[in-house]
Amino acid sequence: MFVSAVALAFAWIGGHPLSVQEPAEWSRLLDASAYTLSQAIDKGLREAGEGVPFHAELERDKGTVVFSIDVAQGSRTCNVVLDAKSGTVLEKELEDEDHAAEVGACRIGLKAAIDAAVDKNPGRPVEAELVLVQGRPAIRVKVLDGGKLASVDIDAAMGEAAAAQPGPAPAEPAYTDVFRVEAEEWTSTGANPYFILEPGWFLVLEGKDGDKDARLTITVLDETRRIAGVETRVVEEREEAGGRLVEISRNYFAMSRRTGSVYYFGEDVDIYKDGTVVKHEGAWLAGENGARFGLIMPGTPLLGARYYQEIAPGVAMDRAEIVGLAETLETPAGSFEGVLKIRESTPLERGTEHKYHAWGVGLVREEDLKLTRYGRAGG
Structure with missing residues (x-):
């Protein structure tokens, strides 16, 4: 059983390490998926039963292309892992992580943020995550456009998009805010x-x-x-x-x-x-x-x-x-x-x-x- 600890050797944003995926790998993951990120969020929420999604990502787990969806449920978090090709639920786990305050400060959800990000920077979204940017809630959306990966921050309290940044989002200043012990x-x-x-x-x-x-x-x-x-x-x-x-x-x-x-x-x-x-x-x-x-x-x-x-x-x-x-x-x-x-x-x-x-x-x-x-x- 894990509760929230620290990995000081990495720069972290909102508790997740900056992605090191190459655009070519993201493209391969997207090609292997039968669902969009927004569709995966819907499926993950239905499986969780209730709550507010605050993180969704397309990734490769032990050779299988999956979507990982995190849903805030009061003082706990439900993590749902879906097979990206079949939509089958591979894992469902309830964790003792409280994100109620962060999601409560948001006026828009992940799906709306994805739409706003794609309007700002057209492409195929591969990840959306609620993060703290200088103490304010933002939804960071990574979008693959051709062979380039861009990151767009959506002000979660206002619903406005900042300028898209190529590659991994800048982490300045980045402060670790989730710890695993x-x-x-x-x-x-x-x-x-x-x-x-x-x-x-x-x-x-x-x-x-x-x-x-x-x-x-x-x-x-x-x-x-x-x-x-x-x-x-x-x-x-x-x-x-x-x-x-x-x-x-x-x-x-x-x-x-x-x-x-x-x-x-x-x-x-x-x-x-x-x-x-x-x-x-x-x-x-x-x-x-x-x-x-x-x-x-x-x-x-x-x-x-x-x-x-x-x-x-x-x-x-x-x-x-x-x-x-x-x-x-x-x-x-x-x-x-x-x-x-x-x-x-x-x-x-x-x-x-x-x-x-x-x-x-x-x-x-x-x-x-x-x-x-x-x-x-x-x-």
Whole structure:
């Protein structure tokens, strides 16, 4: 049984690797098929019984030319594989992948997007897929025109087509947003070299927030919480400015035993004013309202790797790019070498910020806040 993990060696869009099929191979697949992509979507939906198709592709699977159709059904996904020549159902599988929020944000479906794409760039469609383009839903349609493959993005919220691009669609900026981890891999305790999930571990960062003294205290608690079927570790963050408490968040993380990657399952947020909780802005949990877990720290950081840390459409869509692997940093707690530098942004707001993580320690700098103390409580 698989739930959503990471393949950082590839550039991914919407969870699927960029196609490397040659136009000649696409042509052979089309010639071997008795159905169009739209007809295959209809057949796949009838077999699924209900839901909203969000991905359809013509491909070769173990020598057989097939259509693979993914249909969102509430918090789950039904994958139907059809023989492209006979229309026979070869596979039908229900998966624990929630795409309700993405499909709910769309005003047009795959078939309408295919029609719009073919109007823009005449040819034979071979794939249609709902993807996130800078945080906005789009349907990417690949069309074979003669010996050339073009890709057309249809704004799924507006139903408008962007200019067709020859060959595979550009992936700039491309952030991984689907992760595959086997169920037995999960653990709520462990130590990624740059992100420690051991109860009692703490970090204190201090500096300035505007003209006020600021402090961020991060503590790995001896508490767990089950989210989306996975036991997660609770990590508390306390933010203070000018000597006053401004925010407490309880963040939920789990790690892959196999890769050492740490994943983010959401947070509960209390924002304070004058000692009173006034709002919970930014709170989200994987498995609720279309949210899915993201990657907070890869087990093997690669320069240039991009990935979503939070996937809660309309609420939290933080994403990261690894921009340095060997930084040197001076902090009140000491000097660190081989520091990991990460640039963070979100499609929901403008601007970026940088965070620095040291081997065997964790976060050592966040903007103007630098590490002043760290270790294990009681140690």
